[in-house]
Amino acid sequence: MNQPLSNPDMPVKQTGMAVLFCAVMKRDLMLAFRRRSDLLNPLIFFLMVASLFPLGISPEPTFLEQLAPGVVWVGALLATLLSMDSLFRSDFDDGTLEQTLLSPQPLFLVVLAKVIAHWAMTGLPLTLMAPLLGLMLFLPTEGMGGLMLSLLIGTPTLSLIGAIGAALTVGLRKGGVLISLLVLPLYIPVLIFGAGAVQAAVTGLPLGGYLALLGAMLALGIALAPLAIAAALRISVSG
Amino acid sequence: MSEPLLEVRQLLCERDDRVLFENLDFSLNVGEVLQIEGTNGSGKTTLLRILCGLTSHYEGDIFWHGELRTQAREAFNRSLLYFGHQPGVKAVLTPLENLHWYSAMHPSMDASRVLWALEQVGLRGYEDVPCHMLSAGQNRRVSLARLYMNDAILWILDEPFTAIDKQGVAQQEALIAQHAINGGAVILTTHHELTMPGPLRRLNLDQVRETL
Numbered sequence: 001m002n003q004p005l006s007n008p009d010m011p012v013k014q015t016g017m018a019v020l021f022c023a024v025m026k027r028d029l030m031l032a033f034r035r036r037s038d039l040l041n042p043l044i045f046f047l048m049v050a051s052l053f054p055l056g057i058s059p060e061p062t063f064l065e066q067l068a069p070g071v072v073w074v075g076a077l078l079a080t081l082l083s084m085d086s087l088f089r090s091d092f093d094d095g096t097l098e099q100t101l102l103s104p105q106p107l108f109l110v111v112l113a114k115v116i117a118h119w120a121m122t123g124l125p126l127t128l129m130a131p132l133l134g135l136m137l138f139l140p141t142e143g144m145g146g147l148m149l150s151l152l153i154g155t156p157t158l159s160l161i162g163a164i165g166a167a168l169t170v171g172l173r174k175g176g177v178l179i180s181l182l183v184l185p186l187y188i189p190v191l192i193f194g195a196g197a198v199q200a201a202v203t204g205l206p207l208g209g210y211l212a213l214l215g216a217m218l219a220l221g222i223a224l225a226p227l228a229i230a231a232a233l234r235i236s237v238s239g
Numbered sequence: 240m241s242e243p244l245l246e247v248r249q250l251l252c253e254r255d256d257r258v259l260f261e262n263l264d265f266s267l268n269v270g271e272v273l274q275i276e277g278t279n280g281s282g283k284t285t286l287l288r289i290l291c292g293l294t295s296h297y298e299g300d301i302f303w304h305g306e307l308r309t310q311a312r313e314a315f316n317r318s319l320l321y322f323g324h325q326p327g328v329k330a331v332l333t334p335l336e337n338l339h340w341y342s343a344m345h346p347s348m349d350a351s352r353v354l355w356a357l358e359q360v361g362l363r364g365y366e367d368v369p370c371h372m373l374s375a376g377q378n379r380r381v382s383l384a385r386l387y388m389n390d391a392i393l394w395i396l397d398e399p400f401t402a403i404d405k406q407g408v409a410q411q412e413a414l415i416a417q418h419a420i421n422g423g424a425v426i427l428t429t430h431h432e433l434t435m436p437g438p439l440r441r442l443n444l445d446q447v448r449e450t451l
Binding site for chain 1: 294316326329336339390451
């Protein structure tokens with residue numbers, strides 16, 4: 001144990017940003033895979049929404065066809081929201097969140113990696129599952145491309161916004177309800193343009209405008225949300 | 240070393256309308272071990288959390304190498320190792336995976352020393368066992384293994400000996416003393432009677448309050 005201590009004036013070994021990013025993502029993906037029930041929860045919820053709608057309203061194909069874009073999008077939105085609370089919860093409970101905040105590494109990057117890992121475990125499977133739900137709700141095949149594209153661009157935004165709410169409420173014992181209240185108003189534009197894109201695809205109108213707006217929201221989210229998440233985490237842990 | 244490593248001036252912390260400490264002044268030099276004492280609820284953990292920058296509910300100034308800590312945040316974090324109330328160990332990850340994550344997050348930690356560090360804390364053979372299968376003491380040992388694999392100067396340890404067996408405690412004490420000799424500094428809280436060689440300073444939060 002006679003290792004020399006590093007001098008503060010000496011250049012310190014810097015872990016590369018990419019290495020850090022991959023390490024955080026790998027850890028979060030590994031954690032998700034070892035708790036598979038958490039992984040399946042939003043997907044099962046998504047599937048249930050779509051399968052219960054025809055039973056509750058009407059099994060009429062022409063009627064469901066009109067509802068399909070909105071139902072699938074609302075289902076995906078709520079499923080994402082449902083999974084948000086767990087994003088920082090376990091890290092907060094076992095003290096690894098404190099250690100993350102005390103790291104000299106840029107928190108922006110760490111948080112972004114965590115959100116992307118979370119999206120890969122919720123938003124991405126939801127997107128891949130969406131055509132199945134579209135089929136169950138008689139969504140015309142012309143709409144499938146629009147559905148998947150809009151979800152692919154829209155769900156990361158949902159994850160980023162949801163993570164702000166999760167970071168703000170992680171210090172509270174019962175944060176679940178509060179997240180919904182905080183985050184739902186911010187989800188509405190994404191929902192409107194997402195469902196709008198699917199509707200446009202069904203009717204054969206150009207999608208470009210909707211997707212561009214969703215893309216703009218995503219770009220804004222990637223640039224700004226991690227800052228808000230990092231600041232919110234500091235407040236939550238401080239309390 | 241004329242300039243102290245860490246200096247605290249006029250620190251005040253109030254929690255739920257109760258003043259935990261006020262006008263707290265102390266400094267820590269390289270080579271020193273400072274034990275924070277006090278009864279349960281006297282604010283030991285809060286003080287440590289303030290010192291390492293987790294809590295911002297305080298008044299007063301904290302200087303790191305003569306510079307305000309809030310301004311020298313990155314340099315400070317790079318020189319800090321914090322062992323908190325919760326061990327900071329992921330239950331579904333193995334000790335090896337936990338420590339690899341730590342070394343990615345803290346550049347002062349040397350990933351090549353992971354296996355050696357685990358051996359030092361007596362977890363050889365448990366490298367690939369998920370932490371939820373280990374005992375409470377072993378989980379804390381996983382986190383304590385960080386002490387063996389980093390070059391951070393300042394160690395802030397909150398109850399590092401909880402759930403650790405006698406032999407382990409003696410070993411950690413020796414490690415802490417060695418760290419101070421090597422040019423580091425340690426702040427710790429413990430209810431355990433420290434019997435380490437070398438200089439040990441004590442700061443009793445109950446006395447701080449009584450003298451107000």
